[in-house]
Amino acid sequence: DTGVSQDPRHKITKRGQNVTFRCDPISEHNRLYWYRQTLGQGPEFLTYFQNEAQLEKSRLLSDRFSAERPKGSFSTLEIQRTEQGDSAMYLCASSLARGHGTDTQYFGPGTRLTVL
Amino acid sequence: AQTVTQSQPEMSVQEAETVTLSCTYDTSESDYYLFWYKQPPSRQMILVIRQEAYKQQNATENRFSVNFQKAAKSFSLKISDSQLGDAAMYFCAPGRGAQKLVFGQGTRLTINP
Numbered sequence: 710d711t712g713v714s715q716d717p718r719h720k721i722t723k724r725g726q727n728v729t730f731r732c733d734p735i736s737e738h739n740r741l742y743w744y745r746q747t748l749g750q751g752p753e754f755l756t757y758f759q760n761e762a763q764l765e766k767s768r769l770l771s772d773r774f775s776a777e778r779p780k781g782s783f784s785t786l787e788i789q790r791t792e793q794g795d796s797a798m799y800l801c802a803s804s805l806a807r808g809h810g811t812d813t814q815y816f817g818p819g820t821r822l823t824v825l
Numbered sequence: 826a827q828t829v830t831q832s833q834p835e836m837s838v839q840e841a842e843t844v845t846l847s848c849t850y851d852t853s854e855s856d857y858y859l860f861w862y863k864q865p866p867s868r869q870m871i872l873v874i875r876q877e878a879y880k881q882q883n884a885t886e887n888r889f890s891v892n893f894q895k896a897a898k899s900f901s902l903k904i905s906d907s908q909l910g911d912a913a914m915y916f917c918a919p920g921r922g923a924q925k926l927v928f929g930q931g932t933r934l935t936i937n938p
Contacts, residue, residue: 742925751829751916751928752870765925800870813860814926816870 711735713817715801721823722791729787730820734803741784742814743776744800745769752800758784759806791824798822827852827919831929838907839937845892846902846932848917857921859893859900863913864931873915876900904934912936 714733722728734741740759744752755774756766760781770776773791778784788795798819804812828851838844850859861873876884876893883891888908892901900919904911914933918926 744925749930751918751931752926754925754927757925767925798868802870813872813875814920815872816862818867818869 713801713803713815715799715817715820717820718818719821719823721825723825724793725790727787727789728791728822729785730799730801730822731783731785732801732803732817733783734801735805735815738803738805738815739781740804740806740812740814741778742802742804743784743786744802746798746800746819747796755786788822791822793824796822796824827854827927829917829919829927829929831915831917831932833932834930835933835935837935837937838904840907840909842907843903843905844907844934846904846915846917846934848900848902848929850898850900850917850919850927850929852898852919852921854921857919859891860918860920860926861889861891861900861902862916862918862928863911864916865910865913870916874902907936909936909938 716731742757743755746752758778773789776786800819801817802814804814830849857878859876862870874886888905890903914931916931917929920926
């Protein structure tokens with residue numbers, strides 16, 4: 710039983726470059742979440758999908774950020790024209806909707822982005 | 826909007842002792858859930874315990890238990906018989922339905938051998 714996986718684990722890029730991260734949720738989990746965590750802080754919500762539909766986006770998600778989940782399985786998060794302020798850990802989580810109530814989110818190991 | 830306050834940035838405890846981490850939150854929701862996650866130095870977030878707000882009984886998972894005071898909007902985590910492997914950042918997070926979790930600032934727990 711594999712957990713949530715994320716790739717790459719680390720990414721170093723120069724300011725202005727585009728980067729793309731991938732998240733593979735636990736199989737059969739229909740909800741997928743992206744969070745951003747800066748050093749010393751708790752994670753902050755970015756966006757979430759139910760199957761392939763993106764149902765909520767945070768105001769933190771500027772126009773330079775885009776997320777997709779084309780077939781309701783893996784998801785990608787792209788950041789265009791990266792800025793130094795984008796340096797953070799990007800966490801992915803998945804859960805299985807069980808109708809009423811909050812399903813438990815299971816987190817991946819994260820992708821650490823450093824923008825030089 | 827939900828807000829979460831973890832007033833103890835750092836805590837330390839002797840191995841085998843008991844420690845309590847505090848969390849208060851503010852929400853206008855009537856039906857919600859509360860979670861404690863730990864994030865060890867390897868940084869993968871791991872679920873510790875969850876509590877359904879409609880349940881009066883406090884949740885327990887082995888050495889971990891909560892003290893849930895709904896009226897006071899307080900949700901503390903008690904760790905009994907602390908072990909070296911309990912050292913981590915601990916985050917409190919309320920959530921509802923399919924919505925995002927809102928995390929507190931975290932409490933860094935150190936276990937002294």
